[in-house]
Amino acid sequence: xxxxxNIIKGCLAGNRRDQELLYRRHAARLYAVSLQYSGNDDEARxxxxxxxxxxxxxxxxxKNEGSFEGWMHRIIVNTALEKFRGKHNLFRVDNxxxxxxPDADPDNDDYSGLEASDLLDIIRELPxxxxxxxxxxxxxxxxxxxxxxxxxISEGTSKSNLSxxxxxxxxxxxxxxxxxxxxxxx
Amino acid sequence: xxxxxxNIDLLFRNGLKDFEVLPPPEVWNxxxxxxxxxxxxxxxxxxxxxxxxxxxTTFLAYRLSRQNPSSFNEPAISYGxxxxxxxxxxxxxxxxxxxxSDDRQTGSVSGQQADRLPGPDAESVEEQFVPAAFVARPGxxxxxxxxxxxxxxxxxxxxxxxxxxxxxGNNPVIDPLVEEPVKKDNxxxxxxxxxxxxxxxxxxxxxxxxxxxxxxQPRMSYSGGVGVSYKISKKLSIQSGLYYASxxxxxxxxxxxxxxxxxxxxxxxxxxEVHTSSGIxxxxxxxxxxxxxxxxxxxxxxxxxxxxxxxxxxxxxxxSLYQNFxxxxxxVLLRYxxxxxxxxxxxxxxxxxxxxxxxxVHAMAGNNRYDxxxxxxxxxxxxxxxxxxxxxxxxxxKISLNLEPTFRYYLNPFSNIGSITVNPYSFGIFSGLSYxx
Numbered sequence: 244x245x246x247x248x249n250i251i252k253g254c255l256a257g258n259r260r261d262q263e264l265l266y267r268r269h270a271a272r273l274y275a276v277s278l279q280y281s282g283n284d285d286e287a288r289x290x291x292x293x294x295x296x297x298x299x300x301x302x303x304x305x306k307n308e309g310s311f312e313g314w315m316h317r318i319i320v321n322t323a324l325e326k327f328r329g330k331h332n333l334f335r336v337d338n339x340x341x342x343x344x345p346d347a348d349p350d351n352d353d354y355s356g357l358e359a360s361d362l363l364d365i366i367r368e369l370p371x372x373x374x375x376x377x378x379x380x381x382x383x384x385x386x387x388x389x390x391x392x393x394x395x396i397s398e399g400t401s402k403s404n405l406s407x408x409x410x411x412x413x414x415x416x417x418x419x420x421x422x423x424x425x426x427x428x429x
Numbered sequence: 430x431x432x433x434x435x436n437i438d439l440l441f442r443n444g445l446k447d448f449e450v451l452p453p454p455e456v457w458n459x460x461x462x463x464x465x466x467x468x469x470x471x472x473x474x475x476x477x478x479x480x481x482x483x484x485x486t487t488f489l490a491y492r493l494s495r496q497n498p499s500s501f502n503e504p505a506i507s508y509g510x511x512x513x514x515x516x517x518x519x520x521x522x523x524x525x526x527x528x529x530s531d532d533r534q535t536g537s538v539s540g541q542q543a544d545r546l547p548g549p550d551a552e553s554v555e556e557q558f559v560p561a562a563f564v565a566r567p568g569x570x571x572x573x574x575x576x577x578x579x580x581x582x583x584x585x586x587x588x589x590x591x592x593x594x595x596x597x598g599n600n601p602v603i604d605p606l607v608e609e610p611v612k613k614d615n616x617x618x619x620x621x622x623x624x625x626x627x628x629x630x631x632x633x634x635x636x637x638x639x640x641x642x643x644x645x646q647p648r649m650s651y652s653g654g655v656g657v658s659y660k661i662s663k664k665l666s667i668q669s670g671l672y673y674a675s676x677x678x679x680x681x682x683x684x685x686x687x688x689x690x691x692x693x694x695x696x697x698x699x700x701x702e703v704h705t706s707s708g709i710x711x712x713x714x715x716x717x718x719x720x721x722x723x724x725x726x727x728x729x730x731x732x733x734x735x736x737x738x739x740x741x742x743x744x745x746x747x748x749s750l751y752q753n754f755x756x757x758x759x760x761v762l763l764r765y766x767x768x769x770x771x772x773x774x775x776x777x778x779x780x781x782x783x784x785x786x787x788x789x790v791h792a793m794a795g796n797n798r799y800d801x802x803x804x805x806x807x808x809x810x811x812x813x814x815x816x817x818x819x820x821x822x823x824x825x826x827k828i829s830l831n832l833e834p835t836f837r838y839y840l841n842p843f844s845n846i847g848s849i850t851v852n853p854y855s856f857g858i859f860s861g862l863s864y865x866x
Contacts, residue, residue, distance in 0.1 A: 262464065266457055271449035278450060289724070292456050299464045329704065329725025359448040362441055381438035382445065409437050416437065 280323035622861030623653025648677030708806035755787025
């Protein structure tokens, strides 16, 4: 199997086989990331498509520092952010002061029955702004300050959106696990 | 509670880590043509740059390989020279009295003979100025006819020394190879040139807007102005001047309409933003309505879900926006002459300093320009490096024709949007006239 450095070199030289190899090797993982940031399949396809064009365009600037997968992942996330901003930038994001989160259910702390595809479905059902804040904070590890700059909201709004996203996700996870448990028991 | 929050975060973080979903096959089919198109532009520019560099290097190598030590500064022989001659190079002409023609050898007399000569009043003596170096020491064979000639003259028909002597009183024959007439050297040159320019803006960066904008294309641009150069040496000159460069960029699939102002009830300095590789277009004209046919580049409160320009019967203008940027350029270039013939070849390299003086965006309404606004986020000051190959055809002593294929690379980014950097390349073939003074 060709080394990633050789594939990058081939891509930079315009070798079509290496370009396709790079795509085939990483498209599935990056498509999952695109789906995670989008509400529908069309949008996810656009993110992946535009993201890969940017990856090929910017390969020349990749310095072999850090993980190549991480570098591509950031480009896909940035493409998703760009699309999000295009749609939501000038619209006011509502502040949600008090979010009533669902009470903890000790019985439902066992999430072992949930598969990755279930988690993806759950996260994609979130409203776009909640999904974006949750992804950036909980999955990517950005701070509220960074998120506020990225999507042009206040830190307070970012916190509120995260809290609301968590509450919705918790409810849905409980629902999924409850359904699965009842299906197993009954 | 905090644990539960962490649990839900961890559940999704770990659960989605390394998760893969196969994308639909048409995604790759759409990616391929886009990257192919861009690669063609880059390949074209790289080829142009390589050709310029190759031609320059070849001429330089050719020129250097043809350079010989100057034959005029070196004597024809290189051994025992100071044993034969008093001085290698004549410094002052020496008055030598030569013997009557029947006693003398061709063109010179010995030093002893010269010492024993009577005074200037002797009628039997002819007076001539002969350079001291032409006077052989006693006892040495008279080889002045052949040895004192520049090497390039050896092999020519032998001539008497008096014919060689530039100081000979009434001798009408002055060998031009011994003493060349001095020409006035015009050190200053005024040049007027212009060129169509082709720009390409590959983006880079991993920030908020990593730079790929497949729906944009550079427009043919131009650069022109007046330069002044000063000749430092025979081969090297320094050049500066003032040029104006116009750069264009076409943003496709942005639909524009006019007549929107009567529906606009908001306050603010602009109604629409358009994200482009060069920066963010901000509308200044309250009458224009913009929408993106192909994506989400237009940011507005008046999205199609809020306002439909077709239902409002707004007149349609254009499907593209045109960004125009004007720069005043001040180049500082060095010009090295590689070949000095009827057509001179020069290698040109240096830096240019560019100041942004014009920034507009328009759409076309038929054949007329319709002002839209301007682009925000541009760098007002750019520095570019230049490499070119100059060809100069001399028409007469004062005027020559110039042709200069030039490649430029901008060292600082064209614009800063988030962490994206766009460093354009450009290629142009400058042509014009120059006047020496």
